[in-house]
Amino acid sequence: MAVMNFSIPRDIVYGEGSMEKLATLKGKKAALVTGGSSMKKFGFLDQAEKLLQKAGMETIIIDGVEPNPSVLTVKRGAAEMNAFNPDWIVAIGGGSALDAAKIMWCFYEHPKLSFEDIIEPGSMPALRNKAKFVAIPSTSGTASEITAFSVITDTENHIKYPIVAGDMVPDLAILDPALPAKMPPHITANTGMDVMAHAVEAVASTAASCFTDPYAMEAIKLVLANLETAFKSGNDMEARYNMHNASCLAGMAFTNASLGLVHSLAHKIGGEFGVTHGLANAIMLPYIIDFNRKFTDKYSMVEKNIGIKDLAEALRGLNKALGIPSCFKDCKEVDFNEEKFLDVLDRMSKNAHGDPCTLTNPGAPTVADVKAIYEASYYGKSMK
Incomplete structure (x- = not known):
């Protein structure tokens, strides 16, 4: 009989009003990652930023993540993180924003890595050397908020790469149904x-x-x-x-x-x-x-x-x-x-x-x- 492994998320907060959990986090700086338009339009990005500031954190917003996040996008986001030096990364939006934020996190913690260095199973280096990760999904779909998966697109070769690494499971998943209701x-x-x-x-x-x-x-x-x-x-x-x-x-x-x-x-x-x-x-x-x-x-x-x-x-x-x-x-x-x-x-x-x-x-x-x-x-x- 084979030896197997079963991992569950570190922490899940769920139900209406669960976004308030952001105000209880301990840290100095937080980078918010999002696709941009819908989270801004419905006020959720502003709400998240105010809750993080209530927790005493300085914040930046990294937006513009496309529906099929590209290697270029995650490299851009990682560069912004390296300039800001956050100790929390908060991804809010659809699965694309969450997936992109995970790989931004990887390149933020390990700036010398190339995309090719992490696409093989087991190749992701250890995370949480600089920051922890919060995922707030706006769609009921990808489950990126609690998985070890991310899908990134190589736009030059028209290939989507599923990247798998246990360390990418977020530290905190916030499941507030007010977001997908929009x-x-x-x-x-x-x-x-x-x-x-x-x-x-x-x-x-x-x-x-x-x-x-x-x-x-x-x-x-x-x-x-x-x-x-x-x-x-x-x-x-x-x-x-x-x-x-x-x-x-x-x-x-x-x-x-x-x-x-x-x-x-x-x-x-x-x-x-x-x-x-x-x-x-x-x-x-x-x-x-x-x-x-x-x-x-x-x-x-x-x-x-x-x-x-x-x-x-x-x-x-x-x-x-x-x-x-x-x-x-x-x-x-x-x-x-x-x-x-x-x-x-x-x-x-x-x-x-x-x-x-x-x-x-x-x-x-x-x-x-x-x-x-x-x-x-x-x-x-x-x-x-």
């Missing part, structure tokens, strides 16, 4: 299906265990029961609270069990076409469940536990209710030109197969398998 419906849908992908992939992962399954299962239940309500009634605070908690629970599952082909393929098609990560996950998920069924009985376990007949069909129905297309050729978010898709298909399939998330997908899929899934999810073909 999300528009399409972001609620895409990020909510990202939660579902995390939970479903954690269940099916070859590294899943009796420690990770309960977190993943509860997250699946919460998403099925609350995502459509949060999508249609954005100010329903019970649905927002449950979705925010589901995101965190799914994060605890997948940061220990890892993921699978859904994320491998979504990372690479996102890098090639710029499609939103959660939307790519949502489209991919039913196809990959159908593909994986011959290699695992874990989906049957989920169906029995929840009381549904077919998980993939349930997710197709949920996607439809959320306005998510059933295949990429029908996706209007970006231009999924068929000629370009066919032109990049072989390279994209090879890159997705080499993604670290592929390692824990059941059934040891091949590059040919990955290509077949891409084709099915582009044209809407069955994988059964």
